Amino acid sequence: MDTLLQDVRYALRQFRTHPAFTAAAVLTLALGIGANTAIFSVVDGVLLRPAPFKEMDRLAVVWETDRNSGTTHEPASVPDFSDFQRRSVRFERLAAFSATEVNLTPERGDPFRLAAVVITHEFLPLVGMRPLVGRTFTEQEDRPNGPAVALISEALWERLYSRDAGVVGRTIQINDVPRTIVGVLPSASDFGILQILKAADYERGFADRGGPGRVDVWAPLRPIYASNPRTNHPIIVVGRLAGGASVGQAQQEMAGIATDLERAYHDNDGRGVHVEPLAQVIFGPVRPALLVLLGAVALVLLIACANVANLLLVRGTARTREVTVRAALGAGLGRLARQFLVEGALLSLAGTVFGTVLATWGLELLLALAPADIPRVAAVGIDARVLAVTALVAVVVALAFGALPTLQARKAGSGRGVAIIGEHRRLRSALVVAELSLAVMLMAGAGLLIKSLWRLQLVDPGFAAAGVLKAEYQLPQSRYPRDFSRWPVWPEMQRFNDDLQRRVAALPRVEGIAIAASHPLDAGFTSSISVVGREAEAGGWPEPSIRLTSANYFEVLRVPVLAGRSFSTSDDAKAPPVIAINQSARQRFFQDREPLGQHITLWGADRTVVAVVGDERIFGLAKETPPAVYLPLAQVPSASGSHSLLVRVDGDPGMFAGSLRSVVREMDPALPLFDVEPLVRTLSNSVAQRRFTMLVLGAFAAVALLLAVVGVHSVLSYTVAQRTREIGVRMALGADARGVRALVVREGVALAAGGVALGGLGALAISRLLTTLLYGVSARDPLTFAGVALLLGVVGIIASYLPARRAAKVDPMVALRTE
């Protein structure tokens, strides 16, 4: 024990007397360990932790498919769900949900907008969630005209009721309707909802906006079969597999049921079923990116370790005399090894402490940048479990760093001094080449992602987002009745929209205003159509996206009208029904035919095609535009009451939000205006996950490059120091400064070339992993690889420059001095 303390004291003294070495080693380790801890905490929190749902591996989503449109992730119709529930035996239980948003009017203060989910009463028992207080829904509450009840989230319980256990039985005003609170659900209850909605490409609501994924209100679904035909697909079906049943068996069974339904009902033409494990739906989209990041950060740690190993080798060479003296004084290899282990452990400990601090900061930054659709990202943090993994990494690092100088000492003791210096030089060069090759792999990955994002930014979204402010609102049924017997004449809603447009248009700096049921990046919903006279063909047509817009939508969004005319204010409920189609719809449904003047049948009316407009990328920049049809809001009002207000202003649209809110407050103080943001931000959010992966991988590549530069620099500095006499001799024999500089730089470039060659091969080998993250660029893009090679070459020269300059300043008189 006494000698161990002595070792610790000696190690600390060593570090104190070599502050540059100590700082370099600790900082390098801190960077490597910190980055690993931060990313591991995300991967652990998102992917590795057990799911909050009971026996997650037995849960699956039952999607409907459509052979006509090729969709494989479509929600189900209510009657289909009922048939699935009745006939399936492979599923122990089936439940359904649908997401929506609601206006909540608190007892005090302004109304606000919340994400809500309506569920069948089987849903919560099926996933195994129990309320913190109260109970879940009963079967009676899940029937049409059942009692108005709600469950609230733990967060809302805290916010509105300060976790008062007496909340059960109180009423809450949702969409102007008082509901009785029957219970409070723990915060993990909304696990995966956002990801399931994202997977169902066309689901409207908070999922599409990339907003906070938290669900605050649950209400019974109460399926009304009469008003939900098989052509409507509003609900997502989740099932728990029966004991012993596999996903494959369930798929087979459900496919059989779907075939029967297709035979029985014309509305189910082309319909099938796709049973997908819930874990795949939730984690599938983020798993590749997170695993790439985990791999990348492991490379950063390897680079950091290679750098520290290099530093230790330098120190080891400088300590050869010390080791020899110690050995001569009787220190055995074991005793020396312990000394080095203590030094390695102390370095590793210091690196881990600083690394954890760096990880805490880095994680904050990471979470601020992270897109909301990463599952349970809000719960990510550095906890005991993450710290335990970090400590394990630290122990491995400490052992490795203790072993290295021990091996060195063993060789020094073997009397092979000169040969060892040569070996060290080769080992150090090999380590640097390895570092550089790892940096090349990271840089190639980052380069490909940067190019992907750049390609995406170049994609024409089909509308001009700059200068447009977007604000959303949903007119509640209570004050803006939607009486389907009078459809499409809903005067209250029409009046509000007309009044809002008029008032906003009168504000200064407003250049144009439009209202749409879905903004240009909201995929909205689809419905089947046919063309009068070609009804037989329509059976095989995909459902186009339905876009409901006010008269001047195309002008405000600058969507080009390629043929025909825009909608006008005279296209109202009294005028003949009209319709516009996008370019994709023209290509899909009309090919060589002239679409203008043709009649499209949709929702019981024949509508005259009056325009062909450009394609808006409604599924986001990375996805092709599907066929879409546009209808005037005055002829087809929004059945859900949801609207997007789009205002083109002269100047910064962000500054206009306040004026807009004032107008809405004056018109309806109880109506919340939500997601008020410049449309360019909405556009930018649509690539948030790609940007996040790119930024993080880019940061790692930058750190890797920095560490590699330090590595090259340290190897060359060491080499120059070792070769001082040789350089002096060369100068005495006529070498000039330029020649000496070239000698050193050549060595740096040779290291870089080795790194580029090896790293290039490595990057090619792992490029497959990146394929799913790329857009418009091949995983083996030669330009990116060439760019990385060039950058590494330049970096090699820069890293060599200082040692080269030092070499050129060697005094040739060293050649004349005797040792």
Add this chain to the structure above:
Amino acid sequence: MNSAGPFISIHNIERSFAEGNGRHYVLRGISLDVAQGEFVTIMGPSGAGKSTLLALLGMLDAEWTGEYRLLEHDVHKLKPKDRVPLGKKYVGFVFQQYHLIDDLTVAENLAMPLSYRDVKASERDALVADTLDRFGMVAKKNLYPRQLSGGQQQLVGVARAVIHRPALLLADEPTGNLHSDQGKEIMELFRELNAAGTTIVQVTHSEDNAKYGNRIIHLRDGWIVN
């Protein structure tokens, strides 16, 4: 070459280093003429300034004061970087510890000074072959320095120093690391080179080696004490 004046003429040369608040003088008031074709020996105890004087004559050191004339060139009037080409043209060096480059073969070591003088590759190869032949080292041309004895290494050192046919050969303890037979061999070689017209300035502690020269200059504490 101008044979009217001395080959080397230095006058009142001083060389010092900063030391604490003052300066430490290594050479003081050195004045010396060396005629073309002379073989001069510099002797003195350690620290007398012998190697410093040699470095100064070979243009390896520029931090001195005084006057230095090499043939028609007033070295003291040249900027330090303009002195380097003079050194390249006129001077060859032989070191006590040979200073062959470990990773280069004998032939490559010989070629090195030529490459620093931008001699064309074909001419370089011819000169190396000629020198290997002249020094009887053809059989060893592909060996590395560590495969040679001390005497053989110094032979390569001398060959390397004269391969570009310098008019002045500066030798710093050329036999200091050799045993007497090998030392004698090297000194005989010097005598031959001198007889062929090369001016030689050597630093040595050996009275025997000093006898190979025409003249001995004694240095002590930076002063000439003859």
